[in-house]
Amino acid sequence: MKRISTHISLLVVLFVFLAACGDKETKQEEAKIVKAEPKPKPMRVYTADGVSVNAYDFSGFEYFLKQKNDTTYVVNFWATWCVPCVEELPHFEKLNEKYKEDKVKVILVSLDMYKMVESKLLPFIKEKQLKSEVIYLRDPDQNVWLPKVDSTWSGAIPATVIYNKEQRKFYEQSFTYEELEKEVSNFK
Amino acid sequence: MKTMKILGALAIVAFMSAFTIADSIPTGYKIGDVATDFNLKNVNGKNVSLKNIKNAKGYIVVFTCNHCPYAVAYEDRIIALDKKYSKKGYPVVAINPNNPAKQPADSFEKMQERAREKKFSFPYLLDEGQKIFPQYGATKTPHVYVLEKTAKGNVVRYIGAIDDNYEDAAAAKTRYVENAVDALLSGKEVSVKETKAIGCSIKA
Numbered sequence: 125m126k127r128i129s130t131h132i133s134l135l136v137v138l139f140v141f142l143a144a145c146g147d148k149e150t151k152q153e154e155a156k157i158v159k160a161e162p163k164p165k166p167m168r169v170y171t172a173d174g175v176s177v178n179a180y181d182f183s184g185f186e187y188f189l190k191q192k193n194d195t196t197y198v199v200n201f202w203a204t205w206c207v208p209c210v211e212e213l214p215h216f217e218k219l220n221e222k223y224k225e226d227k228v229k230v231i232l233v234s235l236d237m238y239k240m241v242e243s244k245l246l247p248f249i250k251e252k253q254l255k256s257e258v259i260y261l262r263d264p265d266q267n268v269w270l271p272k273v274d275s276t277w278s279g280a281i282p283a284t285v286i287y288n289k290e291q292r293k294f295y296e297q298s299f300t301y302e303e304l305e306k307e308v309s310n311f312k
Numbered sequence: 313m314k315t316m317k318i319l320g321a322l323a324i325v326a327f328m329s330a331f332t333i334a335d336s337i338p339t340g341y342k343i344g345d346v347a348t349d350f351n352l353k354n355v356n357g358k359n360v361s362l363k364n365i366k367n368a369k370g371y372i373v374v375f376t377c378n379h380c381p382y383a384v385a386y387e388d389r390i391i392a393l394d395k396k397y398s399k400k401g402y403p404v405v406a407i408n409p410n411n412p413a414k415q416p417a418d419s420f421e422k423m424q425e426r427a428r429e430k431k432f433s434f435p436y437l438l439d440e441g442q443k444i445f446p447q448y449g450a451t452k453t454p455h456v457y458v459l460e461k462t463a464k465g466n467v468v469r470y471i472g473a474i475d476d477n478y479e480d481a482a483a484a485k486t487r488y489v490e491n492a493v494d495a496l497l498s499g500k501e502v503s504v505k506e507t508k509a510i511g512c513s514i515k516a
Binding site for chain 1: 483507512
């Protein structure tokens with residue numbers, strides 16, 4: 125009888141010990157999330173007429189594809205010269221505006237050529253009064269970074285990644301507003 | 313008898329779904345596939361087929377167009393590829409895959425203008441009806457397919473970008489197409505067979 129109770133108490137001790145360990149691990153996990161990487165420093169900041177855009181190479185930009193919080197991110201790859209991209213921008217703007225209280229954030233990633241940033245991109249942002257965050261991604265070695273965005277991406281734009289901490293989906297296509305809203309609604 | 317009917321129905325369903333699945337698989341060539349020839353209208357008004365190009369050991373097929381800044385950024389490099397390799401048996405054949413009704417800057421007349429301005433030394437063809445580019449699986453401009461002429465047909469040896477720097481030809485570290493053609497000319501295997509790059513999506 126005594127031996128059994130010893131066994132039981134040993135088991136209890138073991139259990140408490142394991143539970144404590146588990147708890148510790150969870151706390152460490154939480155700490156990791158809280159201590160998320162700081163926002164990377166841009167390679168360069170382009171500014172004109174009260175409009176400014178941060179430029180990143182892919183290693184800096186990757187931060188914006190890896191957020192783990194309760195926001196759903198809609199990351200759209202576009203360029204001022206890309207007609208179908210420009211046509212669908214208002215849908216992304218509308219989405220960003222409509223759901224800003226609902227933890228949806230649109231990031232517009234411009235792939236304009238560097239010679240066009242000051243002559244085309246900044247005036248475009250001002251003229252269209254873009255409210256979503258615009259980032260300029262300048263990394264000419266596309267064969268290295270394109271597959272890191274998505275292995276199926278052929279490189280055609282427009283292209284969009286929608287993700288949150290649980291799910292992620294890649295779209296090499298144009299969106300109507302309805303299609304975009306429907307896709308984002310699947311992320312909640 | 314009833315079982316037979318059910319089995320029959322199942323067979324039909326299976327048969328039909330097999331087709332649906334086949335339909336949804338993205339088409340396009342993989343490395344080692346035999347690429348189709350074509351007969352498309354060149355900017356000089358005459359039709360061009362790969363089989364009619366004399367002394368070719370293969371072809372550098374480039375899906376490109378007028379309007380796309382990436383295609384424009386690569387224009388001089390496409391001209392240089394033809395200068396360097398057509399005499400070695402690998403001429404450039406450029407194809408505009410865009411539907412001019414959707415992209416007026418890529419109309420046949422505008423193609424003729426551009427070819428004249430830039431003195432294209434290679435055929436610049438219009439994919440009328442947009443029938444050829446989907447068979448190749450091109451999704452954007454520029455999009456290159458290096459084909460080797462063999463007894464079994466024109467075999468796809470390389471798919472992708474021209475080099476690894478769209479902004480600046482001089483800064484490019486790896487010239488993928490040149491490396492591929494050089495390898496083929498010396499009877500070696502192409503080392504980098506597929507690459508990816510940003511381009512303008514094709515408007516069919």
